[in-house]
Amino acid sequence: MAHSTRFSRPCAALVHLLCFALPLVTQTALAAVAISSPSSPPAANANVVYSNFLGISLELSFINYYFGNSTDQIPQPVIKYLSALQSRASGQPVRLRLGGNSMDSSTYVPSQQEIIQFTNPNANFNDQPVNYGPQLFDVMKGVSSAVGGAQYLIGLSLRTPNSTNIPLLAGDASKALGDDLDALLLGNDYWTVFGNLQHTPQGDILSQDKIAGPTICCAWHYPQNNCQGKPQYGLNYYTAHANAVSLARWQQHGLELIAASPNRKPILMDEFNSASCGGVDGISNTFAASLWTADYALQMASVGYAGAYLHTRERGITYNLFDPPDAVAGGAGAWTTNPSFYGMLPVAEALSSANGSRVVDLNVQNSMSDKSATVAGEKTNIAWGGKTYAGVGDATPVDATFSSSLPDKTLSCSGGCTIQIPGPGLAVVFLGQTFDFSNSSSSSNTTSSSSPSAPASSNPSNRSGSGASRFSVTGLRLLSALCVFAIALAL
């Protein structure tokens, strides 16, 4: 599992734990695993990521179940979920993407009053086309204002590149969202779309430098395909860190090319989740998915992605982050928080340095290639930092009372320390002192005032700190408690 350390600020280690209910105490304790710091800092041009690394990709057809039908009916729970991310994001806007299969099959109708209209009652369950109107962009803007800032990606159709509606959509979205529009994602045949975007009723969209793409269809965003209801992998796949390492390599060549290019553009994973076509019951809706989400996100950060968007569809889909109520679109009722949402919280906190972080996989116990796993099948009783959404319908987390939930802790770590993590589980450890790459056991008493700015991280002697950079971790069952220790270096 991803276990992130961030080195900065004075004082001892603060440990946040992602836990779930299990009779952990009956299990045998295993030996401590020693974690050593990297011997040299990441290269100066290493990928820099921010606390809003993980975003949410929302399926177009069901957007009004999440955001409501109009700006004055935005459901409070969705504001709370997004605010929970925004408040951990060091002032960075929450990443949101409007997309999914339905984005490709749907039509923008500029004259439509309703936000969403279903157009084909016999459509494939995994691809339900709609007509959508300009109200959608006002509601998106309203959500952004209510959560203190969001940045949107909007997919343009993969299927009808020369549709005259695409420039209308691009123009209207751009006008309504303004700076909240991060980029328009171009699909197939993007040269055709390029030309059209220069001449929209709202002006030349191309000149705004808000075009991203191409978006690539279809199976690659997911570690496995469940479209036929026959999953290839079980739970063990997700708890073995080595699988996250291989999965994150699928675009390695492209990532390397872009990293080497002088005019480096950010690379986004614009849609992913644990299994395609709605996920797998017993995997996508379990604690294993919480852990996998955090592990794979940090792995993507370490190999060069700038951000990644977890996909969420209509109520009842197993991989959803949270489910709207069993009601009409935007209707009142209890929301449900699902395991993968918990995985987003530690990622935001691990990357919380306002100046960005560089993530390094420490390959602890050879975990990048050695697959060992155990079971993490809990669905509901999951906590982060002692708080849980279990049994909560309004997206306001409460104190977790189940026995394996552990509150945040502060430990004295001068000269090293031992941190205990229930397994399976995940901890984010913030080490107090500035970090010394040159000698992990030195002690020069530098305080946080020498906390490195970005380029200084390539200069080890300017990053000296006191000897707290070695620590060991014990878990009641370490086998998969910690598939990996990724270290997020604060800039």
Ligand SMILES: *[C@@H]1O[C@H](CO)[C@@H](O)[C@H](O)[C@H]1NC(C)=O
């Ligand atoms: C769109 O382009 C395709 C081929 O690229 C062409 O067959 C089709 O007629 C075009 N449609 C419109 C509406 O221009």
Ligand SMILES: *[C@@H]1O[C@H](CO)[C@@H](O)[C@H](O)[C@H]1NC(C)=O
């Ligand atoms: C939102 O709009 C949909 C589609 O028009 C409608 O079915 C639903 O009842 C509306 N929701 C509310 C809360 O009015």
Ligand SMILES: *[C@@H]1O[C@H](CO)[C@@H](O)[C@H](O)[C@H]1NC(C)=O
């Ligand atoms: C690292 O620190 C230890 C203890 O302070 C010291 O003995 C050792 O020489 C140092 N190594 C280097 C390479 O500076």
Ligand SMILES: *[C@@H]1O[C@H](CO)[C@@H](O)[C@H](O)[C@H]1NC(C)=O
């Ligand atoms: C580090 O600072 C503390 C308190 O400021 C002091 O007691 C200690 O001797 C210092 N250690 C070193 C190695 O300078």
Ligand SMILES: *[C@@H]1O[C@H](CO)[C@@H](O)[C@H](O)[C@H]1NC(C)=O
């Ligand atoms: C970010 O960088 C600035 C300028 O280098 C520095 O003053 C500031 O302390 C840094 N902030 C954090 C949280 O490290």
Ligand SMILES: *[C@@H]1O[C@H](CO)[C@@H](O)[C@H](O)[C@H]1NC(C)=O
């Ligand atoms: C530390 O960094 C400063 C400014 O970046 C530089 O002038 C100084 O020489 C560095 N110190 C060492 C020991 O490299």
